[in-house]
Amino acid sequence: MVLPEYDAQCGWYEMLEDISDFGQLQNDTHFDTVVIGGGFVGNAAARRMAENRPDNSVLLIEALMIGQGASGRNSGFVIDQPHKRELELGDNALKNKIVNLNHTAIDYFEQQIDRYGIDCQWSHAGKYQAAVGPRGEKFLNRYESLLQKSDSPYQRLSRSEMGDVFGTDYYNAAIFTAGGMLMQPAALMRGLADNMPDNVRVVENTPVLEIARTRDGFTLKTETVEIRCNQLILGTNIFTAELGYLRNKILPVMTFASMTAPLSDEQMKRFGGQLDWGLTPADHAGTTVRMTQDRRLIIRNSYRYAYDYNTPQALLPKVRETHRKGFDARYPQLGDVSFQYTWGGASGLSGNFETYFGQLEDGLYASCCDQSVGAARGTISGMMLADMACQKESQILSDMIEVSGKPSRLPPRALLRIGVPVRMGMARMASHSEL
Ligand SMILES: Cc1cc2nc3c(=O)[nH]c(=O)nc-3n(C[C@H](O)[C@H](O)[C@H](O)COP(=O)(O)OP(=O)(O)OC[C@H]3O[C@@H](n4cnc5c(N)ncnc54)[C@H](O)[C@@H]3O)c2cc1C
Structure with missing residues (x-):
């Protein structure tokens, strides 16, 4: 299994000061919902889940420090207009849905940034x-x-x-x-993690090594503890396949x-x-x-x-x-x-340039393959995964489902290792x- 690594090279993260320590899990434990991955998807999913169900416990668990993964390493554009491909479809109704979804993510960021005074060059x-x-x-x-x-x-x-x-x-x-x-993406990710609702526990430097199904949910193995939960949201993007899901799709x-x-x-x-x-x-x-x-x-x-x-x-x-x-x-x-x-x-x-968003199996939700525009798209995906997990219907959730698709099966890795570099x-x- 390949796990995320941090190489101390990312300027955005290296410039940060006062990085909070959320502490580690010391014992085997249970949460109502676990969100794996502290990027745009995971961060938004954990917050929204906690807001949807204030009496439930939520764990946001990250293999690295939050801000060290792709969500803290990007160029820092939160786009509203869709990429050219979605404009190419010539379907104005679909395009307007994507713009609205992106605006919902932007509004969400602005609310948190204003509310908590997050200093991230917004x-x-x-x-x-x-x-x-x-x-x-x-x-x-x-x-x-x-x-x-x-x-x-x-x-x-x-x-x-x-x-x-x-x-x-x-x-x-x-x-x-x-x-x-x-x-400033790493500053934004840290600021969001620092200001989670009270019913969210954040744990970093703790890769999830294995997911097993149980009668009433899931057991997650880390190096030191086992975590049980009823619902599970994967915000692990490219690493989703390493946890056994969407293999050959990302x-x-x-x-x-x-x-x-x-x-x-x-x-x-x-x-x-x-x-x-x-x-x-x-x-x-x-x-x-x-x-x-x-x-x-x-x-x-x-x-x-x-x-x-x-x-x-x-x-x-x-x-x-x-x-x-x-x-x-x-x-x-x-x-x-x-x-x-x-x-x-x-x-x-x-x-096929489709983004995955939805329920992988009973109680298990994921979003990935955002085609590299994850600041807005990953954020709205995370929010809507939480709503889906809570059966909270809305026009935004319907639109999210409509603009997402099914990533096609990729050729075997050996072929990709030849074909993709040639095309690039x-x-x-x-x-x-x-x-
Ligand atoms: C150089 C660069 C520039 C970019 N520029 C932009 C831009 O300007 N605007 C834009 O919108 N997008 C941009 N992107 C793309 C954007 O960064 C991604 O689309 C986005 O980060 C995806 O978010 P995510 O939450 O789905 O995944 P990620 O950010 O990859 O988060 C997944 C997290 O899961 C964690 N994880 C994985 N496996 C495990 C495990 N087993 N246990 C625990 N945790 C685990 C990872 O450590 C990671 O933090 C850029 C990307 C790069 C690399």
């Missing part, structure tokens, strides 16, 4: 999508026509506007949509990010752009760029098939080199700015000019 910054050359422009134009067809408001930027915001004339074209949020894909140290006043002048924006590439295989509120530039690109789930450390120098090239091409004026952190993280795709290599070559 910002109504929207999202830029940008093209470097003709290939990217083709993707961007298609994206624009899909936004028009679905009556989604957007704004095309002029060259001078792009320069003013991004601090570079590297881009040929960009579109801005206003609904998305930006945040395609773990890793991508990488590098983050600079905060720019000095003088470097900020040379940068010449604004603070607090995020840009995703028009061509998906291109480069995401972010400038944080605390003056750090972030570059994200490069993909690998993460059959081993965790980040091979030997890959990081090569990835950093690729990030450096992308950085230097955009910011030749910042040659003296070095990367403080480089890290990888894996999230779950499926062969081809995509990388085709998109080279957009990196």
